[in-house]
Amino acid sequence: MSDVLFSVFPNERFIDLTLYQSGYEKCMPMHGYGPNVRNHFLFHYIISGKGILRANDQKMNSIDYPLSGGSGFFIEPGYVNHYWADSEEPWEYIWIEFDGLRARAYVEAAGLSYAHPVYRPEKPEDGTKLLDEMFAIVKAQNASTLYQIGHLYLFVDTLIHTSQSRKQVLGGKLREFYAREAINYIEQHYAENITVEELARTCQLDRSYFGKVFKSAVGQPPQEFLLRYRMEKAAEALVITSEAIADISVSVGYANSLHFSRAFKSVYGVSPREFRQKNKLMDKKGGKRQRDIDGENPTC
Numbered sequence: 001m002s003d004v005l006f007s008v009f010p011n012e013r014f015i016d017l018t019l020y021q022s023g024y025e026k027c028m029p030m031h032g033y034g035p036n037v038r039n040h041f042l043f044h045y046i047i048s049g050k051g052i053l054r055a056n057d058q059k060m061n062s063i064d065y066p067l068s069g070g071s072g073f074f075i076e077p078g079y080v081n082h083y084w085a086d087s088e089e090p091w092e093y094i095w096i097e098f099d100g101l102r103a104r105a106y107v108e109a110a111g112l113s114y115a116h117p118v119y120r121p122e123k124p125e126d127g128t129k130l131l132d133e134m135f136a137i138v139k140a141q142n143a144s145t146l147y148q149i150g151h152l153y154l155f156v157d158t159l160i161h162t163s164q165s166r167k168q169v170l171g172g173k174l175r176e177f178y179a180r181e182a183i184n185y186i187e188q189h190y191a192e193n194i195t196v197e198e199l200a201r202t203c204q205l206d207r208s209y210f211g212k213v214f215k216s217a218v219g220q221p222p223q224e225f226l227l228r229y230r231m232e233k234a235a236e237a238l239v240i241t242s243e244a245i246a247d248i249s250v251s252v253g254y255a256n257s258l259h260f261s262r263a264f265k266s267v268y269g270v271s272p273r274e275f276r277q278k279n280k281l282m283d284k285k286g287g288k289r290q291r292d293i294d295g296e297n298p299t300c
Contacts, residue, residue, distance in 0.1 A: 017100040019152045022138045026092040027051070032084025038077050040099040041107060043119070043159070045072040045131055049091035054082040057115050065118055067091070070127050072119035074112040081117075094134045098152060106156045109177050111165030119163055126162035133158050161204050178203045178210070179217035183225075190230050191253050196222050231267040234260070238276040245272050 020040050027049075035054075048069040056079055057063050067073055069091070075081050077099075085091050112119060121127035133155040140148050160166060182199045199222055200210035214222045230252040237248045246257045249272075254260035264272045 016102040017098060017106075017149065017152050017156065019137065019148055020097040020099060022094075022096045022134070024092075024094045024135075024138050027085040027090045029087045029090045030084055031090065032082065034082030035080050036082075037080055038075050038097075040077055040097050041103050042075040042095060042097045043072060043112075044075075044083075044093045044095045045119070045127070045134055046070065047092045047094065047131065050086035050089045051091040051093075052084055052086075053117060055114060055117050056080060067118065070121070070124065072130075074107065074117045074119060076107075076114040076117075079114040094131065094138060096134055096137060096152070096155060098156075105174070105177055106160060109166065109174050110160045110163040112163070116165060118165075119159070120165070121162045122164050123162075126158075130155070130158045130162055166204070175213050175217045178205065178213050182210070182214060182222060183218075186226055186229055190226070190233065191251055193253060193255075194226070196226070199226075227263060228267055230254075231264055234264060234272065235268065235275060235279075238272055239279045245276075248272070 032051075046067055046069050050066070050068045053065040053067060053073045054062055055065065055075070065073065073083070107113070110119070121130065133151060136151045137148055137155065140151070181203050185199060185202045186194070196211065197207055199214075200207040203210055205213065211222060214225070218225055220228075234248050234252045237243055237251065238245070241248075243251075245261075249255075249257045249260035252260070254263065261271055264275070268275055270278070
Protein backbone atom coordinates (compact mmCIF):
# COMPACT_ATOMS: atom_id res chain seq x y z
CA MET A 1 0.00 0.00 0.00
CA SER A 2 1.09 3.56 -0.55
CA ASP A 3 1.69 5.85 2.39
CA VAL A 4 -0.31 9.03 1.72
CA LEU A 5 -0.31 12.14 3.85
CA PHE A 6 -2.15 15.29 2.83
CA SER A 7 -3.95 18.36 4.07
CA VAL A 8 -6.59 20.56 2.44
CA PHE A 9 -7.06 24.32 2.82
CA PRO A 10 -9.94 26.66 1.95
CA ASN A 11 -10.11 28.41 -1.40
CA GLU A 12 -8.61 31.88 -0.89
CA ARG A 13 -7.40 33.01 -4.32
CA PHE A 14 -7.61 36.66 -3.35
CA ILE A 15 -4.17 36.51 -1.68
CA ASP A 16 -0.79 36.27 -3.42
CA LEU A 17 -0.26 32.59 -2.59
CA THR A 18 -2.67 29.99 -1.23
CA LEU A 19 -1.91 26.44 -0.19
CA TYR A 20 -4.56 23.95 -1.31
CA GLN A 21 -3.05 20.64 -0.37
CA SER A 22 0.25 18.91 0.15
CA GLY A 23 1.29 15.30 0.47
CA TYR A 24 3.81 12.51 0.27
CA GLU A 25 3.47 9.12 -1.44
CA LYS A 26 5.56 6.05 -2.05
CA CYS A 27 3.86 4.68 -5.14
CA MET A 28 3.18 1.13 -6.22
CA PRO A 29 4.54 0.01 -9.66
CA MET A 30 2.69 1.71 -12.54
CA HIS A 31 0.53 3.69 -10.12
CA GLY A 32 -0.58 6.88 -11.85
CA TYR A 33 -2.95 9.83 -12.19
CA GLY A 34 -4.79 11.02 -15.29
CA PRO A 35 -5.21 11.88 -17.97
CA ASN A 36 -6.88 14.84 -16.27
CA VAL A 37 -6.86 18.62 -15.89
CA ARG A 38 -5.92 20.35 -12.63
CA ASN A 39 -7.61 23.44 -11.24
CA HIS A 40 -4.48 24.75 -9.50
CA PHE A 41 -0.70 24.70 -9.85
CA LEU A 42 0.84 21.41 -8.74
CA PHE A 43 4.49 20.59 -8.16
CA HIS A 44 6.01 17.18 -7.42
CA TYR A 45 9.56 16.59 -6.20
CA ILE A 46 10.82 13.04 -6.77
CA ILE A 47 12.72 11.71 -3.78
CA SER A 48 13.68 8.37 -5.31
CA GLY A 49 12.67 5.93 -8.05
CA LYS A 50 11.46 6.64 -11.57
CA GLY A 51 8.35 7.54 -13.50
CA ILE A 52 6.91 9.24 -16.56
CA LEU A 53 5.15 12.57 -17.00
CA ARG A 54 3.08 12.93 -20.18
CA ALA A 55 2.24 16.56 -20.96
CA ASN A 56 1.59 18.85 -23.90
CA ASP A 57 4.20 21.12 -25.48
CA GLN A 58 3.59 24.59 -26.93
CA LYS A 59 2.06 23.06 -30.08
CA MET A 60 -0.17 20.84 -27.93
CA ASN A 61 1.71 17.71 -28.92
CA SER A 62 1.90 15.05 -26.22
CA ILE A 63 5.46 14.48 -24.89
CA ASP A 64 6.76 11.90 -22.41
CA TYR A 65 9.31 13.07 -19.84
CA PRO A 66 11.23 10.25 -18.09
CA LEU A 67 12.03 11.42 -14.55
CA SER A 68 13.98 10.11 -11.57
CA GLY A 69 14.99 11.01 -8.03
CA GLY A 70 16.42 14.49 -7.50
CA SER A 71 14.21 16.14 -10.11
CA GLY A 72 10.63 17.38 -10.15
CA PHE A 73 7.72 18.16 -12.42
CA PHE A 74 5.24 20.98 -12.66
CA ILE A 75 1.60 20.85 -13.74
CA GLU A 76 -0.20 24.00 -14.87
CA PRO A 77 -3.98 24.32 -14.40
CA GLY A 78 -6.09 23.95 -17.51
CA TYR A 79 -3.81 21.50 -19.37
CA VAL A 80 -4.20 17.74 -19.77
CA ASN A 81 -1.50 15.69 -18.05
CA HIS A 82 -0.85 12.10 -17.07
CA TYR A 83 1.91 10.65 -14.88
CA TRP A 84 2.71 7.19 -13.58
CA ALA A 85 5.36 5.28 -11.63
CA ASP A 86 7.96 2.99 -13.19
CA SER A 87 7.13 -0.73 -13.26
CA GLU A 88 10.42 -1.76 -11.60
CA GLU A 89 11.57 1.30 -9.64
CA PRO A 90 8.37 3.18 -8.74
CA TRP A 91 8.91 6.70 -7.58
CA GLU A 92 8.52 8.19 -4.14
CA TYR A 93 7.53 11.84 -4.23
CA ILE A 94 6.19 14.82 -2.33
CA TRP A 95 3.79 17.38 -3.76
CA ILE A 96 2.44 20.88 -3.18
CA GLU A 97 -0.77 22.22 -4.75
CA PHE A 98 -1.06 26.01 -4.66
CA ASP A 99 -2.50 29.05 -6.40
CA GLY A 100 -2.98 32.78 -5.88
CA LEU A 101 -2.70 36.15 -7.58
CA ARG A 102 1.10 35.97 -7.93
CA ALA A 103 1.44 32.19 -8.38
CA ARG A 104 1.89 32.29 -12.15
CA ALA A 105 4.52 35.04 -12.02
CA TYR A 106 6.51 33.09 -9.42
CA VAL A 107 6.30 29.87 -11.42
CA GLU A 108 7.43 31.70 -14.56
CA ALA A 109 10.37 33.11 -12.60
CA ALA A 110 11.44 29.52 -11.94
CA GLY A 111 11.34 28.87 -15.71
CA LEU A 112 8.48 26.38 -15.41
CA SER A 113 5.30 26.08 -17.47
CA TYR A 114 3.10 23.47 -19.17
CA ALA A 115 5.58 23.51 -22.07
CA HIS A 116 8.64 23.31 -19.77
CA PRO A 117 7.44 21.19 -16.87
CA VAL A 118 10.68 19.59 -15.62
CA TYR A 119 12.50 21.01 -12.59
CA ARG A 120 16.17 20.23 -12.09
CA PRO A 121 18.18 21.83 -9.28
CA GLU A 122 21.39 23.66 -10.11
CA LYS A 123 23.19 21.59 -7.44
CA PRO A 124 22.19 18.39 -5.59
CA GLU A 125 22.13 20.26 -2.28
CA ASP A 126 19.62 22.69 -3.80
CA GLY A 127 17.21 19.81 -4.27
CA THR A 128 17.65 18.95 -0.59
CA LYS A 129 16.78 22.53 0.39
CA LEU A 130 13.61 22.37 -1.67
CA LEU A 131 12.68 19.00 -0.20
CA ASP A 132 13.13 20.37 3.33
CA GLU A 133 10.72 23.23 2.67
CA MET A 134 8.15 20.87 1.19
CA PHE A 135 8.34 18.49 4.14
CA ALA A 136 7.97 21.45 6.50
CA ILE A 137 4.53 21.99 4.94
CA VAL A 138 3.51 18.34 4.65
CA LYS A 139 4.42 17.49 8.24
CA ALA A 140 2.78 20.57 9.74
CA GLN A 141 -0.65 18.99 10.11
CA ASN A 142 -1.30 20.67 13.46
CA ALA A 143 0.43 23.96 12.71
CA SER A 144 -1.41 27.21 12.09
CA THR A 145 -2.38 28.26 8.59
CA LEU A 146 0.01 31.20 8.87
CA TYR A 147 2.88 28.83 9.60
CA GLN A 148 2.10 26.74 6.54
CA ILE A 149 1.56 29.74 4.26
CA GLY A 150 4.88 31.11 5.48
CA HIS A 151 6.63 27.91 4.45
CA LEU A 152 4.77 28.03 1.12
CA TYR A 153 6.48 31.35 0.39
CA LEU A 154 9.82 29.83 1.41
CA PHE A 155 9.16 26.84 -0.84
CA VAL A 156 8.37 29.06 -3.85
CA ASP A 157 11.42 31.23 -3.18
CA THR A 158 13.63 28.12 -3.02
CA LEU A 159 12.02 26.74 -6.19
CA ILE A 160 12.89 29.93 -8.08
CA HIS A 161 16.43 30.27 -6.82
CA THR A 162 17.45 26.64 -7.29
CA SER A 163 15.92 25.94 -10.69
CA GLN A 164 18.31 25.35 -13.59
CA SER A 165 15.71 26.86 -15.90
CA ARG A 166 15.29 30.04 -13.85
CA LYS A 167 14.61 32.74 -16.41
CA GLN A 168 17.22 35.35 -17.31
CA VAL A 169 15.03 37.63 -19.43
CA LEU A 170 13.79 41.19 -19.13
CA GLY A 171 10.12 40.24 -19.33
CA GLY A 172 7.81 42.63 -17.51
CA LYS A 173 6.53 40.33 -14.76
CA LEU A 174 9.91 38.77 -14.08
CA ARG A 175 11.64 42.15 -14.16
CA GLU A 176 9.20 43.48 -11.57
CA PHE A 177 9.62 40.36 -9.46
CA TYR A 178 13.39 40.79 -9.17
CA ALA A 179 13.09 44.54 -8.55
CA ARG A 180 10.54 43.95 -5.78
CA GLU A 181 12.77 41.31 -4.25
CA ALA A 182 15.70 43.73 -4.19
CA ILE A 183 13.59 46.57 -2.79
CA ASN A 184 12.27 44.29 -0.04
CA TYR A 185 15.86 43.50 0.88
CA ILE A 186 16.78 47.20 0.93
CA GLU A 187 13.80 48.01 3.16
CA GLN A 188 14.94 45.39 5.67
CA HIS A 189 18.72 46.00 5.53
CA TYR A 190 19.30 49.65 4.56
CA ALA A 191 20.93 50.29 7.95
CA GLU A 192 23.61 47.73 7.12
CA ASN A 193 26.62 48.07 4.84
CA ILE A 194 24.88 46.51 1.84
CA THR A 195 26.17 46.83 -1.72
CA VAL A 196 24.79 46.37 -5.23
CA GLU A 197 26.77 43.11 -5.42
CA GLU A 198 24.91 41.87 -2.34
CA LEU A 199 21.55 42.83 -3.85
CA ALA A 200 22.44 40.93 -7.02
CA ARG A 201 23.43 37.88 -4.95
CA THR A 202 20.12 38.09 -3.09
CA CYS A 203 18.32 37.77 -6.42
CA GLN A 204 20.92 35.22 -7.58
CA LEU A 205 21.67 37.29 -10.66
CA ASP A 206 24.86 38.48 -12.30
CA ARG A 207 25.62 42.03 -11.07
CA SER A 208 25.55 43.57 -14.54
CA TYR A 209 22.33 41.82 -15.49
CA PHE A 210 20.74 42.72 -12.15
CA GLY A 211 21.56 46.39 -12.73
CA LYS A 212 19.79 46.33 -16.11
CA VAL A 213 16.74 44.53 -14.69
CA PHE A 214 16.43 46.92 -11.75
CA LYS A 215 16.86 50.10 -13.79
CA SER A 216 14.36 48.87 -16.37
CA ALA A 217 11.74 48.20 -13.67
CA VAL A 218 12.37 51.13 -11.30
CA GLY A 219 13.75 53.81 -13.61
CA GLN A 220 17.04 54.33 -11.78
CA PRO A 221 20.16 52.27 -11.08
CA PRO A 222 20.12 50.20 -7.86
CA GLN A 223 22.92 52.23 -6.24
CA GLU A 224 20.97 55.46 -6.80
CA PHE A 225 17.77 53.91 -5.40
CA LEU A 226 19.67 52.67 -2.33
CA LEU A 227 21.22 56.10 -1.79
CA ARG A 228 17.91 57.93 -2.08
CA TYR A 229 16.08 55.42 0.11
CA ARG A 230 18.66 55.87 2.86
CA MET A 231 18.59 59.67 2.58
CA GLU A 232 14.76 59.71 2.73
CA LYS A 233 14.94 57.71 5.96
CA ALA A 234 17.57 60.11 7.27
CA ALA A 235 15.50 63.17 6.31
CA GLU A 236 12.50 61.71 8.09
CA ALA A 237 14.55 61.17 11.26
CA LEU A 238 15.98 64.71 11.06
CA VAL A 239 12.49 66.18 10.91
CA ILE A 240 10.56 64.11 13.46
CA THR A 241 13.25 63.19 16.01
CA SER A 242 15.95 64.89 18.02
CA GLU A 243 18.51 62.16 17.47
CA ALA A 244 22.10 63.26 17.00
CA ILE A 245 23.11 63.51 13.37
CA ALA A 246 25.92 61.02 13.99
CA ASP A 247 23.36 58.48 15.26
CA ILE A 248 21.10 59.05 12.27
CA SER A 249 24.12 58.54 10.03
CA VAL A 250 24.73 55.11 11.55
CA SER A 251 21.02 54.23 11.41
CA VAL A 252 21.01 54.53 7.61
CA GLY A 253 24.22 52.61 7.02
CA TYR A 254 26.92 55.30 7.22
CA ALA A 255 29.51 54.76 9.95
CA ASN A 256 31.37 57.87 8.76
CA SER A 257 29.39 61.08 9.44
CA LEU A 258 31.35 63.04 6.83
CA HIS A 259 30.46 60.52 4.11
CA PHE A 260 26.84 60.67 5.26
CA SER A 261 26.78 64.46 5.10
CA ARG A 262 28.17 64.45 1.57
CA ALA A 263 25.65 61.83 0.45
CA PHE A 264 22.78 63.75 2.04
CA LYS A 265 23.82 67.01 0.39
CA SER A 266 24.05 65.26 -3.00
CA VAL A 267 20.34 64.42 -2.71
CA TYR A 268 18.85 67.42 -0.87
CA GLY A 269 21.31 70.18 -1.74
CA VAL A 270 21.97 71.11 1.89
CA SER A 271 23.75 69.51 4.83
CA PRO A 272 21.81 67.40 7.36
CA ARG A 273 22.14 70.18 9.93
CA GLU A 274 20.77 72.83 7.55
CA PHE A 275 17.94 70.50 6.51
CA ARG A 276 16.98 69.97 10.15
CA GLN A 277 17.03 73.72 10.89
CA LYS A 278 14.70 74.43 7.97
CA ASN A 279 12.30 71.52 8.43
CA LYS A 280 12.32 70.54 12.13
CA LEU A 281 8.75 70.09 13.40
CA MET A 282 9.33 69.75 17.15
CA ASP A 283 11.85 71.15 19.56
CA LYS A 284 13.93 68.84 21.73
CA LYS A 285 11.37 68.92 24.52
CA GLY A 286 8.65 67.80 22.14
CA GLY A 287 6.74 71.02 22.69
CA LYS A 288 6.37 73.83 20.18
CA ARG A 289 6.82 73.46 16.49
CA GLN A 290 10.26 74.58 15.35
CA ARG A 291 8.61 76.76 12.70
CA ASP A 292 6.82 78.64 15.51
CA ILE A 293 10.18 79.24 17.19
CA ASP A 294 11.60 80.49 13.91
CA GLY A 295 8.64 82.83 13.52
CA GLU A 296 7.05 80.94 10.59
CA ASN A 297 3.45 79.89 10.27
CA PRO A 298 2.87 76.24 11.27
CA THR A 299 1.44 73.83 8.76
CA CYS A 300 -1.84 72.26 9.83
